[in-house]
Amino acid sequence: MVTNNSSKSTGIRKVLLMGNPNVGKSVIFSRLTGTRVIASNYPGTTVGYSHGFMSLGEDRVEVIDVPGTYTLEPTSEAEEIASEMLDTGDLVINVVDATNLERNLYLTQQLLERDIPLIVALNIWDETEHRGIYIDLDKLRERLGVPVIPTVAVSGQGIKELVTGIAGATSPDTPARSYDERWAAVGGIISQVQRITHRHHTWRERLGDASVQPLAGGIIAVVVLAVAFLVVRFIGENLIGYVLEPLFDNLWAPVVLRLSDLLGGSGFFHNILIGEIVAGEVNFIESFGLLTTGLFVPFGMVLPYIISFYLVLGLFEDVGYLPRLAVLMDTLMHRLGLHGYAIIPSMLGLGCNVPAVLATRILESKRERFIAATLISIAIPCAALQAMIFGLVGQQGAQYVAIVFGTLFIVWIILGMIINRFAQGFSPELLIEIPPYRMPPWRTVLQKLWMRVNGFLKEAIPIILGAVMVINILYTLGVFDAIADFTAPVVTGLLGLPKEAVTALVIGFLRKDVALGMLAPLGLSANQLVVGSVVLAMFFPCVATFVVILRELGIVNMLKSVAIMIATALLVGGALNLILQ
């Protein structure tokens, strides 16, 4: 939290942080408000808006991190939101990328035309020098007529000056102009304040250029993704094998056994808390008590993969690789009715489908968002479900894990092509800025990792424990047996699973990781596990994803999306059952 020493009231209630995408608004927001938000090195990380508070004199002032926009003429949803928000604020901090001054100043010109005090934060200031960019700050201030403060948000440099400078923010009298007149004004300013000297390209830029070439970039992508996968597996497996399993087996199991004795070894409470103890041993996967499976699934099986996945994803985001992957994937994604940038929500989906569906907002049309959200919730298993697939299906052999992921991948492509054929509307073309590669600041990578892990702990664990509780109660009441008998024709006849497997599909609505765990005690064959995992992944979104899809797509499209999910799951599950038998 940065505080301003002057103590008079400024009358400012709401400060808007505005600027082009990927100029560091969110990092400045964190610096000003002390609120942690996710920031990455690609345009469109902030799809909603975050708000926090900062102290200005004796006032507590609301600060809003407005999604990045290139212009106030709304050409996309983010820009519409930004334009509307502008009317609600008392002051704008225009965050400008100093290494991209010319393009950034177009929005600044539009902001100057509005009747709202403005101050410019000239961010990424530290990179100008080695890029051979020289900016005459005094002249820029003079030409714009508003305060200009150089900042380096990632290190905090200039933030104090920015806060102090707010008092000097002004709204120079600027008439409304046309598009061409604004660019002419920008051109005039640039010719006076900026000088760019020639310099040699750095290895980072060469690597950046290489990674959007079809051939070299393709090879880089395959290598990078393979290494990422291996690193995620390596960290996840070792955390489980050397840290969490020993903790559970050596420290927690004796406690559970002791408690089991105290509870008399059986009965309702014993079942809910501990589940079944077989031959004096705790089976953390199959016993299904709150203190056994209820803790082992989130901490012993899922958490390690959440940590390893989000560490690697965070590095990808902060280095700036994802937009390049979007360029390489564009041709394929067009077949699915999407453009390359849809790869970003899809990658986020490998962590959790909830932020992934939210991130579909970076796509321009409703049609694309419908396709992307539907494909994500059908064919992209979240990290929690993947961890369980690795843990349970992996015991049967790596080839079975490969069949599960291979099937989901093929479904992703074929279903995308089918929806693309039938969905109405059109899909616009890719048009994105490719950020330079940046060395990820470790502090922010770890901070982001912590936010996401913390989010998982806070949001997932209550639901996991709740799900285990519900499972026990429904078992005791005999509800599952009734459902199992009712759905037996589909589950057994079509999918080739024991009729009790339906309980997993029902619980899948709460948490898919717990649901997959429910297949463990059924003694399924490897092939049945494969069918079960695939159907569970595709059948229906978990409740959290369901709510976001409903909110983002609206009820009609959500129903369409769910119909597609159920139909696909049954079709693919049935086919897989026939093929594997």
Place this chain on the structure above:
Amino acid sequence: MFGFGGRFRHGFGRGEGQLTLARMQTGQSGIVVQVLSGHGMIRRLGALGIRPGLRVTKVNSSFMRGPIAVQFGSTQVAIGFGMANRIVVEPIDSRSERP
């Protein structure tokens, strides 16, 4: 660009020697002359700074109608193939901006 013959050189009222961004060679630079498209796309491109008079250098080669990456100043932008094919540029003789 020779492979495409006169069809792409003379279509759409393009001047002699002009070609679209999609047809430029990798590493080649050119000045944007016009965007042969509707108002909306002109604005979308303009918002990113791509407008007549801008000097751009093509960064990648396109494969199977993949996007075209161009560099101008310190900005790099990827443009879908169809859109890039409607951006007319006047190539600059020195084939590459880079030494």
